[in-house]
Amino acid sequence: MTRELALIVMIAAALLLLAAGVYGWWRRTKRDRGLAAPVGELPAGAVTRAEFHGLYVATTVHEEPLERLAICGLAFRSRVDITITDAGVALDLTGQPRIVITRDRIESVDQATVAIDRVVEKDGLVRLVWRTTIADGTEQAVDTYLRAQDASAREVAAAITAILPEPTATTPTGSDA
Numbered sequence: 001m002t003r004e005l006a007l008i009v010m011i012a013a014a015l016l017l018l019a020a021g022v023y024g025w026w027r028r029t030k031r032d033r034g035l036a037a038p039v040g041e042l043p044a045g046a047v048t049r050a051e052f053h054g055l056y057v058a059t060t061v062h063e064e065p066l067e068r069l070a071i072c073g074l075a076f077r078s079r080v081d082i083t084i085t086d087a088g089v090a091l092d093l094t095g096q097p098r099i100v101i102t103r104d105r106i107e108s109v110d111q112a113t114v115a116i117d118r119v120v121e122k123d124g125l126v127r128l129v130w131r132t133t134i135a136d137g138t139e140q141a142v143d144t145y146l147r148a149q150d151a152s153a154r155e156v157a158a159a160i161t162a163i164l165p166e167p168t169a170t171t172p173t174g175s176d177a
Contacts, residue, residue, distance in 0.1 A: 029070040034135035035142075037073040038105065039097045046087035050159040054148040056080040056093050057125060058116045062141035068116045069142060071132065073099060077117070082146060084159045089128065091144075105130045107141060109160040111153045115145035126156045 001009075059074045061067040069075075073096045083090040088102035107130060111123035118125065126146040131139040148156045 025070070028068070029075075032070040035069060035071045035140065036133050036135070037071050037099050038101055038132070039073065040100045041098060042083070042085055042090055042100055043087050046085040048083060048085050049163060050084045050156075052082040052084075052148045052156050052159075053150050054080055054082060054146055054156075056091065057118045057145040057147055059142050059144045060116060062129060062143055065112065065115050065143065065145070071142075073097060074144070080146060082148070082156065084156075084163060086163055088163070089160060091146075101128070101130045101144075103163055103165065105132075106160070106164060107131065109157050109164070111157055112145060118145070118147065120147065124153055126153045126160070128160065 056074070056078045058077065059069050059071055061069060073093065078093040078096070080094075081092040083092070086103075088100055088106065091099040091101070093099070106128065109126065109128050112125040112127040113120060113122050115125055115127075124147065126148065128144045128146065129141060130144065132142050134140055146156065147153070
């Protein structure tokens, strides 16, 4: 095989891999087209509880940290400013409109170690579980992963947990009902 032929084979293989990646991303955006990020502003009078700077890692299918969602505004990694208020959490991603996840949409918050393209020290990521609206009006739970740079993941998770309503008991305690 000559050098020229080897070069042509390598270029063809690279183009084939690139085309496969583009096709895969196109399919993912088509699949997730109905999901919407809650773009907007915090309500007037919302009291800021905490602010953090960090990295937005990914938004994934709930409980599937390796299945990225291509939601417009949340599809790619970015720097993020996280504002926690008594009304909810605002995410200001570089070059994107503000995303506001209100308290009533937040299901839980905890810490994680792995997300789609990021592995960090134990419990180094904040996992925010919230509900997004699908085009047909129903809601779907998703997980958003954040990496704080100026605080620990524990501090960010605690600040978000502090704004959530207290869970209510739905079953009697102390009995075998």
